[in-house]
Amino acid sequence: MEEAFELANYLPLSFKTPKEQEYIEFLWDAFETNTSHSKYQFAFLAYHMLTMSFVYFNIWQIKQTKPGDFANAMIGFNKDLEKELIDATSPFTFWRVNESSVMRFLKLIGCDNSKIGSYAALVKERNDTAHTNGNIFFSTEAALEIKITEILRVVSEIQTHSKSVIEHCYRDFLLQNFDPDKREYPEASDQIREMLIHDNYLSQRDIDFCMAFDLATLKDYNGFGEIIELHKTLVDEYKSEDN
Known part of the structure; x- marks a missing residue:
């Protein structure tokens, strides 16, 4: 079951509000508690919610980095919901969109219909598990482990597609924050922590990108040395064992 915690590497290192962090910690606790008590069906539900949180954070990064494309992707939504998503201040606002439908935003990072269909199938499986239908779909640890392996494959695939968004975000950060005299925090480590990682909900896997x-690609810009x-500060402070 240790493999399950790989998902943490795809979730933000820092959250905008204590409430958001508390929510993610609550889901991890629910997953661990139900797993330790062999309540694998409920453990799956908590893990699914963590996975959907990952999806929401990815869509939020798309919204922040490609606002025009994001707005165009909402064609077909009612005007009230469209306004709510445009004005959203938290990734968790995406809960207002049907979970299968929210996956279509992933088209903006190159996920095709067949992939989105497979992601939506996981949502259907969650629905089947959550309904009062008399079935226990995950009665053994082995059954849950198989599903977690499948979920992590999907998460890794979505993360790979998000590379261009993260690179765009990081490029803008470097160009706008290299000068210690003009940025919010003189110390590079503080600027990275607050204005890159915290503001953009970056995960360890995002930082790896x-x-x-x-x-x-930036060598012709003024301030290339800075x-x-x-x-270098980012690499020194956030290098993971996988790098």
Whole structure:
């Protein structure tokens, strides 16, 4: 069951509000408690909610990085919901959209209809599990482990598709924050923590994309030396065991 905790690497390192962090911690606790008591069906429900949180954070990054594309993707939504999503201040606002429908925002990062259909199938399975239908779909740890492996495959696939969004976000950060005299925090580590990771709900896997960013694409910009130093600070402070 240790594999299940790989999902944490895809969830934000920092949250905008204590309530958001408390919610994620609550779901992890629910997953662990139900697993330890062999209540695997309820453990699956908690894990599914963590997975949907991952999806919401990814869609939020799309919204922030590609606002025009995001707005165009809402064609067909009613005007009240469209306004609510445009004005949203938290990724969890996406709960207002049907979970199967919210997956269509992933088209903006290159997920095709067949992939989105497979992601939506996980939602249907959650619905079947949550309904009072007399069935216990996950009665053994082995059954839950098989499902978690499938979920993590989907999560990894979505993360791969999000690379361009994260790179766009990081490029903008480097260009706008390299000068210590003009940014919010003189110390590079503080600027990275607050204005990159915290503001954008970056996960460790997102940061891995940032670390691999091709700095040579910025070599013609003024301040390239400071950009390199800012990037080096990120690498030094957030390098994971996988890097």
